[in-house]
Amino acid sequence: MYLRNAWYMAGWDKDFPADLPQPLTLLDELLVFYRQADGRIAALEDRCCHRLAPLSQGRVEGNDLRCLYHGLKFDAAGRCNDMPGHTSIPKAMKVRSYPVLERYNAVWIWMGDPAKADESLLPDFVGYGSPDWYMAPGRMDYAANYQLIQDNLLDLSHIAWVHRNSFGGGNADTNKAWMEGELHITPLERGVRVERWMPNAATPAHQVAMAGPTCDVLTTFDYLVPGIFLLSSRNYRAGSAQRSGTARPTEEPLHASFTAQAVTPLTARSTCYFFTFGPWSQAAGDGEQMKQSFLALGRQVFEEDRTMLQAQQKVIDADPSRKMLFFDVDKAPVMYHRLVEKLLAAEAQA
Amino acid sequence: MYLRNAWYMAGWDKDFPADLPQPLTLLDELLVFYRQADGRIAALEDRCCHRLAPLSQGRVEGNDLRCLYHGLKFDAAGRCNDMPGHTSIPKAMKVRSYPVLERYNAVWIWMGDPAKADESLLPDFVGYGSPDWYMAPGRMDYAANYQLIQDNLLDLSHIAWVHRNSFGGGNADTNKAWMEGELHITPLERGVRVERWMPNAATPAHQVAMAGPTCDVLTTFDYLVPGIFLLSSRNYRAGSAQRSGTARPTEEPLHASFTAQAVTPLTARSTCYFFTFGPWSQAAGDGEQMKQSFLALGRQVFEEDRTMLQAQQKVIDADPSRKMLFFDVDKAPVMYHRLVEKLLAAEAQA
């Protein structure tokens, strides 16, 4: 049901303070994260092998985590290295440990075969500390299966309806563009790329003097395994769309914004949604204020998604025998579904 | 488990305002009700056939309902007639629609085969706008299977116990009459009729001068498929019971009251209970005040039922293997059970 050989975002780095083990359920598995003496992150299953007490109720001791039910202590690799009142420790006294990475202001965990954990498979996420964009860290939890969020992101035509008054600004032309614009959809090795030109969009106010009242916007996103969404929106001078065709213009855009999002399943019915969203750091204005206003817009818009997707989940659960009907507009979701099926089959075989 | 070829009460007419789609789960099915441009009611399954989003989160447009996830629009017959960004609409793009009726100040829905929806099968309900009775509309929800409410209504001997201080007024003779009085039970084509004379009941105060201190009360109810309870209580001069035997007296009663009730399953463990309850409109006194006082008495009494039936449901759920023991007093419930089994078998065969 879940892809396992992939890096899942577990949280922002600041969510894992020193000395405080953090319980976290990911992909329906109980995990505990803690920082070792030198600050490096470690992740173990949150279940002492002795009496199945949660290690997250324990305490950090140096690089180790001690269970506070009967005092067994485990290192970051999950090996028991202290059993109070005993001199020899049975080999069976160990818990599962997981490969983890700290990158892009975030903590990432590899849920599959540790031997296959490959740092190069971590997508080029953009954290809140990026020098290129003004970004603040966002997070929302959805009471819905991760696939509903995934399919929602892979088909942005929903912006015309769900976000008609927020992203769409109540503008009929803008919403029509989201609904009807032609998409350029490309398979990637571990994802799908979707590009779309929206010509004649309103130029951002501070650029009008230089670029005229309308410009052409190129919106491009990659949706990557296991649920990383990377979208850039770039404003070019009017006419660029027609001139460029499917190629990306070589000149610098007038304006740009970016959003990086990570969809992490907690359980089959709850999903964590992490995001950054902000403008170019070259954009004029107060960076801190921009971070906060983009964060607020993100929250408003994703709240609209959440209302719809949670309602959708309830409809699905009321009769799980009913199947979705995918049609033209769903080309990107369908392409991604096939990729995931292929990867799941490969994992099952291994 | 549910009879389907029958009219279920979905709500009072005033519960379905214009322009506001109403989600409603009936018989464990997700439904959405809305009013078309001309006010006629329509009911569709509350599930867009595309991605299974709830149509009740959509908006009414003329006679149609538009899904606000990706913009598909459906007419009152459930046919998709608009697919934004597409010119041809696949035939599979449709949702189930249900026959509906608006009658007796209430909205009724046919949950079975639309070809068999027959208005003549709608029982003679009495709504809150009846010219014959002072009535106000009531509604209560029970956390119990509809069959517990049905069996409770079909055997009024429980009045002597559950309602001994409300309907029974704490009067031992009255309660004894409810407990021991002889019943005249008759099968109907789509229900059961139960009649009972209670001689020597206290005459309502304002009739004593004319009728003497006691009168004979004829209580008659029909319980009709799929859960319609119609009960009249008629006070006659003392001696009428003996004179009439099982026949209904031909003269007008001194006083009368009526209650119409509809038991509608929401799910297997929740049921909606609609009711009107009031005196003859010829009764002396302030009609509006009478409506409210009968409504208040109804609420008090049905709250007593609800407490008992919800507790009964918990006992049943704690061990579903335990079966009820039906005996003499249960003749009417048993007769009705057999009718329902016969109708269910016929539906299963069709």
Place this chain on the structure above:
Amino acid sequence: MYLRNAWYMAGWDKDFPADLPQPLTLLDELLVFYRQADGRIAALEDRCCHRLAPLSQGRVEGNDLRCLYHGLKFDAAGRCNDMPGHTSIPKAMKVRSYPVLERYNAVWIWMGDPAKADESLLPDFVGYGSPDWYMAPGRMDYAANYQLIQDNLLDLSHIAWVHRNSFGGGNADTNKAWMEGELHITPLERGVRVERWMPNAATPAHQVAMAGPTCDVLTTFDYLVPGIFLLSSRNYRAGSAQRSGTARPTEEPLHASFTAQAVTPLTARSTCYFFTFGPWSQAAGDGEQMKQSFLALGRQVFEEDRTMLQAQQKVIDADPSRKMLFFDVDKAPVMYHRLVEKLLAAEAQA
């Protein structure tokens, strides 16, 4: 899953007032307790055999309990002795009754074969009215299976960790003694006995003048079917441990305290924990104040247990396929498990 031929504590005597039937779910069974006219306790299944309404919504009439749905009345043996409106009562009209005892300020129920109910199998509990100890009655509910509480009590090495700051007083030596002290474990016919000497413990303040700053503490507990924990803690002059070996000293202790506890399963995931805990009644000081301070300490310590055990239960439920690993420290729990398995097998065979 539950031992049935045993006395379970159902509550303190004061929890069962006259005239008020008490519903109680024990071992996943619905029960109703009531006091007969002469004060004797009775227990029936909380389910009228007619329509499965709860008898606990009924009323006590003399030695009987009447269902207030349709008026059936049952005696303390569960026989229906009144059916309103009927002269003969079918034999099937009966409900299950359970043997009960009132002893040690508590009510006890035999959940198995009534023919085997044997008062001599009731352990020597110590209630809140004991003349030997200052005791107040305590009760806590755990959202956990009773076996987690049982295993926790059978292995007191957890005191060094879970109660390191409460019972252990944050004292490293004390906690080390709980963790490493040698246990003397003996099988009993219906339980397990565990004894432990803790030499050189701090003498209670008011005894220091007489006994010196340290004394030797003998802690002995019996854990008895179906979940009765009886623990005494006795302080002797320093040196007594070495002198006595595994035998109990013949002289009176300097000081002593006792705790009696009863672990009663409500359901598979909730358990009632009754306890008394207090010092010798010969102890100097205000008895009422001592009762309350020991009760408060008990509540604090058992709250620490509850936090751990409820968390442990969640870990277990997240993946019931994972098994505990028992090792040396678990000798007493394992011995008790085997006894219970043997008794369960005998019950299954009978």
